């Protein structure tokens with residue numbers, strides 16, 4: 125192993141002379157040395173045509189441009205809400221957040237057995253709450269305990285795959301994503317009409333506009349995409365990037381869902397707009413920004429309040445859309461449930477409209 129000083133010297137003096145302003149020699153104004161990003165036209169130009177996911181009629185992407193805004197919570201609750209619509213849709217969830225999968229936790233499927241395989245070698249989804257799911261997390265081995273220092277604590281829990289990190293570079297990730305997308309048999313594990321597969325597959329994407337959302341947009345015939353965001357002006361630039369990516373990929377964008385838009389005080393039942401997203405405020409920079417993006421206000425398809433029990437439901441593995449009740453009309457849980465159902469109806473309506 126090289127001594128630390130030598131490493132540092134290697135990094136900083138690896139090739140030729142470096143200017144004081146740019147000690148690492150990163151390319152700056154010299155556009156010839158930068159990777160060429162296509163400026164015009166769809167990103168999918170020149171790629172093979174987008175494909176349908178086997179045994180899936182419609183695909184809905186749940187994306188966000190920032191991490192931690194409630195995407196997975198909404199993906200699970202959206203799946204449940206869609207399945208509870210009068211149309212009795214068969215809905216599944218695909219967790220494509222390869223580096224931070226949380227669908228197993230949110231669906232009460234932590235540490236389940238590895239999924240089985242069909243005769244053709246396709247993955248068989250794992251079902252809970254009548255919703256079949258597939259996630260990278262199901263395929264990870266338990267984190268190995270260090271053999272050199274076995275735990276002597278009798279109370280220590282056995283190793284689980286929750287602690288197993290995915291440490292892969294791009295190509296491996298691409299391969300895994302393609303397998304999860306096209307080699308999961310969604311007709312297996314669906315109780316009603318077992319041979320016909322799913323009406324809707326809800327896909328939970330990782331945050332941002334990286335490799336995985338890009339690949340999905342390029343490879344899959346998508347029917348609807350929603351972008352989850354908080355209603356603060358700072359999130360706007362992230363939202364703009366997401367909208368722009370999906371437009372370039374020619375992926376249908378149903379709209380934005382504002383999460384944690386407000387908090388309903390249990391004592392005074394007043395709505396408190398924690399991030400300044402009050403729709404009645406003429407200085408509401410978020411709504412102004414969304415309009416400036418060429419999306420009319422109508423493209424904000426739902427605004428969900430912050431509700432403590434929604435978070436708790438997720439922790440317990442029981443989506444709030446399944447168990448939540450709410451008491452009076454102004455009960456935060458009831459307001460949240462109504463907003464979630466309305467998002468599900470809007471997505472289903474839009475899919476139907478685009479199909480006919």
Ligand SMILES: Nc1ncnc2c1ncn2[C@@H]1O[C@H](COP(=O)(O)OP(=O)(O)OP(=O)(O)O)[C@@H](O)[C@H]1O
Nearest residue numbers: 191192193194195196197331429430431434435438
């Ligand atoms: N409306 C809500 N009310 C209360 N808590 C919420 C709400 N939405 C999400 N949460 C909580 O916020 C946290 C982040 O949510 P979640 O994991 O769904 O975000 P995410 O966008 O999927 O994150 P990541 O980018 O890491 O995948 C969780 O603890 C979740 O329970």
Ligand SMILES: [Mg+2]
Nearest residue numbers: 195196221226
């Ligand atoms: Mg998530």
